[in-house]
Amino acid sequence: MIRSLSFKLVAAFLLVSLVGTAVAAGYVAYITTERFSRYVTEQLRLRAAERWADYYRITGSWEGVREAMPMEEPSPPGAMPMGSVALADSQGRVIVAGAGFLVNQRVPMHLLRSATPITVNGQVVGYMLQMGVRMRPEAPRLAFLREFYRVLMVGSLVATVVALALGALLARSLTHPLRELTAATQAVAQGELAQQIPVRSNDELGQLAMSFNRMSAELVRAQEARRQMTADIAHELRTPLSLILGHAEALSDGVLPPTAQTFEVIYDEAQRLARLVDDLRTLSLSEAGELALQIGPLRPEEIIERAAVAHQPQAAARRVEIVTTVPPDLPDVEGDFDRVAQVLDNLLTNALRFSPEGSKIELGAQALGRTVRFTVRDEGPGLAPEDQERVFDRFYRTDRSRSRDLGGSGLGLAIARQLILLQGGEIGVESTLGKGATFWFTLPVQKGDV
Incomplete structure (x- = not known):
């Protein structure tokens, strides 16, 4: 049979309380009985000594004490049994036999030190010797102990309840968050990902609830990103496929003449499809860590110069100036030349796409600790803070309608991020809306070249 956590906690609390109550009750009962018996014995001992003192005070000596207080005389209730004690005078000579001592026997000094002195008018006139006296169970004492044990048992039962x-x-309070978490996880398992449970504490259960809420939010975001990515891929594929199919059908029906211009449109759209597929493959391999890299020493000025030259015709066509700023004493970095060049190509292409005519794009690099920071700064419209957080996501567009017209698959920045991370660097963007944007990435300096 499956027992709930609440049942197990209650059973554990009950077991602990029962064991604790039993141990406490047993200890209290033992100590109380022992101390009470010791108290009663001491009181009876003092009473017996007082009886001897009264006899001496009346007669002025111990003469005739054995006849006046014989050992076989029954002791009154609550009194010390006479046969269990002996009486010695002030010199330690036994006067009344008992407790293992005989009349006229000399009591050793060390036993006199532990005996009960009998004093009259401030002077010791004798000693009462007691050897291992065991009290008789008188009715009042037993009645008191019985009442005490009854009260102790009732108290123990009340404490247990x-x-x-x-x-x-407490078990219900502790397991309530777990029941909420269980219901939420079952809902997630059924496909309802948007589940949030209240966080009621800062302990381990509260941390568990916060972790679940973060996981649920990430699942929702991932699901939305997957849906958006699927829609974006479908849209990216639909446009070139529609053009290719439309021109092919028009050629087949004789609507369009088989001219070079018609075939060029078909070829360009096919090339666009091929680039999209290659980008998706590169991004998937890099995210899975399976993209092969040829890591080696790279000269930052060579990489930047190559990127500037490669994009000069495109920049000239858009009337945009590309300038480079590279210090001559930069250390070499470690990376894959082709992949770093691909990152710069993607960043430059993105900058050219949004740069207005007559503006300027600056390519730069500078040493930063044990890294070199590469920058691509444009004078475009810039990015809003919310766009800066997601600009490196796949298929993310700040202005979807404008971006479609300007081309691009929406994967360039996502690929750039993954390539830089694979090479041990970092990538980011700094921008003020309306004042351009600066995309940057870092690469580690070659070992031994600081």
Whole structure:
């Protein structure tokens, strides 16, 4: 049979309370009985000594004490049994036999030190010797102990019931967040990803609830990103496929003449499809860590110069100036030349796409600790803060309608991020809306070249 956590907690609390109450009750009962018996014995001992002192005070000596207080005389209730004690005078000579001592026997000094002195008018006139006296179970003492044990048992039962009730409340309080978490996880398993449970504490259960909420939010975001990516891929594929199919059908029906211009449109759209597929493959391999890299020493000025020259015709066509700023003493960095060049190509292409005519794009690099920071700064419209957080996501567009017209698959920045991360660097963007944007990435300096 499956037992709930609440049942197990209540059972554990009950077991602990029962064991604790039993141990406490047993200890209290033992100590109380022992101390009470010792107290009663001491009181009876003092009473017996007082009887001897009264005899001496009346007669002025111990003469005739054996006849006046014989050992076989029954002791009154609550008194010390006479046969269990002996009486010695002030010199230590036994006057009344008992407790293992004989009349006229000399009591050793060390036993006199532990005996009960009998004083009259401030002077010691004798000693009462007691050897291992064991009290008789008188009725008043037994009645007191019985009442005490009864009260102790009732108190223990009440304490157990209270502990059980508190344990049940505590178990319910502790397991309530777990029940909420269980219901939420079952809902997630059924496809309802948007589940949030209340965080009621800062302990381990509260941390578990916060972790679940973060996981649920990430699942929702991932699901939305997957849906958006699927829609974006479908849209990216639909446009070139529609053009290719439309021109092919028009050629087949004789609507369009088989001219070079018609075939050029078909070829360009096919090339666009091929680039999209290559970008998706590169991004998938890099995210899976399976993209092969040829890591080696690279000269930052060579990489930047190559990127500037490669994009000069495109920049000239858009009337945009590309300038480079590279210090001559930069250390070499470690990376894959082709992949770093691909990152710069993607960043430059993105900058050219949004740069207005007559503006300027600056390519630069500078040493930053044990890294070199590469920058691509444009004078375009810039990015809003919310766009800066997602600009490196796949298929993310700040202005979807404008971006479609300007071309691009929406994967360039996502690929750039993954390539830089694979080479041990970092990538980011700094921008003020309306004042351009600066995309940057870092690469580690070659070992031994600081």
